[in-house]
Amino acid sequence: MKMAAPTASKAASLGCNNKPTFPELDFRSGARVEELNKLIQEFTKHDQREYDDQRALEIHTAKDFIFSMLGMVQKLDQKLPVANEYLLLSGGVREGVVDLDLDELNVYARGTDYDMDFTLLVPALKLHDRNQPVTLDMRHSALCHSWLSLRLFDEGTISKWKDCCTIVDHINGATNYFFSPTKVADWFYDSISIVLSEIQKKPQRGMPKVEKVEKNGTIISIILGVGSSRMLYDIVPVVSFKGWPAVAQSWLMENHFWDGKITEEEVISGFYLVPACSYKGKKDNEWRLSFARSEVQLKKCISSSLMQAYQACKAIIIKLLSRPKALSPYHLRSIMLWACDRLPANYLAQEDFAAHFLLGLIDDLQHCLVNKMCPNYFIPQCNMLEHLSEETVVLHARKLSSVRSDPAEHLRTAIEHVKAANRLTLELQRRGSTTSIPSPQSDGGDPNQPDDRLAKKLQQLVTENPGKSISVFINPDDVTRPHFRIDDKFF
Numbered sequence: 001m002k003m004a005a006p007t008a009s010k011a012a013s014l015g016c017n018n019k020p021t022f023p024e025l026d027f028r029s030g031a032r033v034e035e036l037n038k039l040i041q042e043f044t045k046h047d048q049r050e051y052d053d054q055r056a057l058e059i060h061t062a063k064d065f066i067f068s069m070l071g072m073v074q075k076l077d078q079k080l081p082v083a084n085e086y087l088l089l090s091g092g093v094r095e096g097v098v099d100l101d102l103d104e105l106n107v108y109a110r111g112t113d114y115d116m117d118f119t120l121l122v123p124a125l126k127l128h129d130r131n132q133p134v135t136l137d138m139r140h141s142a143l144c145h146s147w148l149s150l151r152l153f154d155e156g157t158i159s160k161w162k163d164c165c166t167i168v169d170h171i172n173g174a175t176n177y178f179f180s181p182t183k184v185a186d187w188f189y190d191s192i193s194i195v196l197s198e199i200q201k202k203p204q205r206g207m208p209k210v211e212k213v214e215k216n217g218t219i220i221s222i223i224l225g226v227g228s229s230r231m232l233y234d235i236v237p238v239v240s241f242k243g244w245p246a247v248a249q250s251w252l253m254e255n256h257f258w259d260g261k262i263t264e265e266e267v268i269s270g271f272y273l274v275p276a277c278s279y280k281g282k283k284d285n286e287w288r289l290s291f292a293r294s295e296v297q298l299k300k301c302i303s304s305s306l307m308q309a310y311q312a313c314k315a316i317i318i319k320l321l322s323r324p325k326a327l328s329p330y331h332l333r334s335i336m337l338w339a340c341d342r343l344p345a346n347y348l349a350q351e352d353f354a355a356h357f358l359l360g361l362i363d364d365l366q367h368c369l370v371n372k373m374c375p376n377y378f379i380p381q382c383n384m385l386e387h388l389s390e391e392t393v394v395l396h397a398r399k400l401s402s403v404r405s406d407p408a409e410h411l412r413t414a415i416e417h418v419k420a421a422n423r424l425t426l427e428l429q430r431r432g433s434t435t436s437i438p439s440p441q442s443d444g445g446d447p448n449q450p451d452d453r454l455a456k457k458l459q460q461l462v463t464e465n466p467g468k469s470i471s472v473f474i475n476p477d478d479v480t481r482p483h484f485r486i487d488d489k490f491f
Contacts, residue, residue, distance in 0.1 A: 096329025104217030111421025181275030
C-alpha cells in the first residue's frame with residue numbers, strides 16, 4: 001500500500017523542514033564568535049586591575065613626587081611656566097596614548113619592569129592667548145609636523161630658551177630662533193637628573209624610591225618604587241596651544257561620530273607639539289602635532305565593547321609587530337576612530353559584538369598595511385604609513401594574516417601574557433621587596449585621617465575613569481596642594 005508524501009505545509013508542521021542551527025562562525029578562521037567574545041572578556045578581566053586603598057595611596061604618592069620634582073625643575077632656571085597645566089594620561093608612550101615614535105625607546109614590560117604606567121605631557125612653552133586658528137610654520141616640514149619660531153613669544157621667553165634653539169640667520173641680518181625638540185629634551189633630562197640627585201641626598205620617610213631614570217629619545221622615563229608598587233612615568237616635554245591648528249580646520253567641517261554627544265568646544269580646546277619628527281624631517285627642529293587632549297574627549301563616546309576589542313587587539317599587535325617597529329598602537333587607535341565615523345552608532349553599541357570589532361580592526365589594519373595608507377584622524381591628508389618599505393609592509397601583513405587565521409590562539413597568548421605580568425606583580429607585593437622605604441601608610445597616625453580619605457577618593461577616581469586624562473594645575477611654590485581635573489570635572 002502506497003502512502004502519499006506529506007505536503008509542504010504538513011512537513012513543516014511535523015518538523016521535517018527544520019534547518020539545523022549552527023553557532024555563529026568567523027568565515028576566515030572558522031572560530032566561534034561566542035568563544036572569541038568570551039576570550040576578549042577574559043582578557044579584559046585580567047587586563048583591568050582593581051586598586052585597593054593601599055594601591056590608590058601609592059598612586060597618589062608617586063604623582064605628588066613627580067609634581068614636586070617638576071616644581072623643583074621650574075625653580076632651577078625658571079624656564080618652565082610658573083603656573084603650568086600638565087596632561088596626565090593612563091598608559092605609557094609604548095601603549096600608543098600619544099603619537100610618538102617607538103624606535104628609540106627601551107623595551108619595558110609590565111610585571112617585569114613596572115606595574116602601572118602613565119604618560120605626562122609637560123608644557124615647556126604655552127601659547128594660550130589666541131582665539132583664532134593657530135597658523136604654524138610648516139614650510140620646512142612634512143604634514144602633521146612643524147618648526148616653531150620663538151618670534152611668537154616675548155623677549156623674556158626668547159632669552160630664557162635661546163640655548164635650546166637652533167639659530168637661523170636671514171639675509172637681512174635678522175636672527176630667528178627655532179625651538180629645538182632634541183635640545184629641549186636634553187635640557188629636561190639634565191634638569192630632572194639634577195633635581196633627583198638633590199632629592200635623594202635627603203631621603204624622607206615614605207618617599208618613593210627612584211629605580212630608573214632614562215632618556216629614551218626625547219622622552220624621559222622614570223620608574224618609581226612606592227610601597228609594593230612600581231610606576232612608570234613617561235614624561236614628555238611639549239608646547240601647549242589653546243584653540244585649533246589651521247591645518248586641521250577642514251576636519252571640523254565633516255560629520256563625526258561624536259556629533260551631538262560632546263560639544264565642539266570640548267573637542268577643540270587645545271593641541272600640542274610633541275618632540276617627534278617626520279621620516280625625512282630634521283630632528284633638531286621638527287615637532288609633531290598631537291591631539292591628545294581631543295582624543296581624551298572622543299574616548300567618552302566609544303562603546304565599552306569596541307574599547308575591549310581595541311585593548312585586546314593592541315595587546316596582540318604590540319607583541320607580534322614589535323620588530324621592526326613599523327606599526328604602533330597609535331595607528332590602531334586612529335583606525336578605531338575612523339571606524340567610529342564609518343559605522344552606525346547603534347551597531348557599535350552592541351555589547352556582544354566585541355569579537356566582530358576585533359576581527360574588523362585586524363582587517364582594517366591589514367588593509368592599511370597592504371595599501372600603505374593610514375590617514376591621521378585629525379589631518380586626513382597626512383598618511384602615517386607613507387614611508388614604509390615594501391619589504392616591511394609585506395612582512396607585517398603576513399604576520400597579521402596569521403592572527404586573522406587563528407584569532408582565538410592569539411587571544412589565548414595575550415591572556416597568558418597579562419596573567420603572567422599580574423603574577424609577577426603579586427609576587428613582588430607579597431615579598432614587599434619593591435623598595436626598602438616604607439609605604440606612606442606605615443608612617444603612623446590615625447588610619448582614618450585625611451590620607452585614608454584621600455586614598456578612597458583616588459581609588460574611586462581611578463576605577464570610575466579608566467583611560468581618562470587628568471589635567472593638573474600646580475604652583476611650584478606650594479606643591480602640596482595640586483588641583484587636578486579628570487576630563488571636565490574638577491577635584
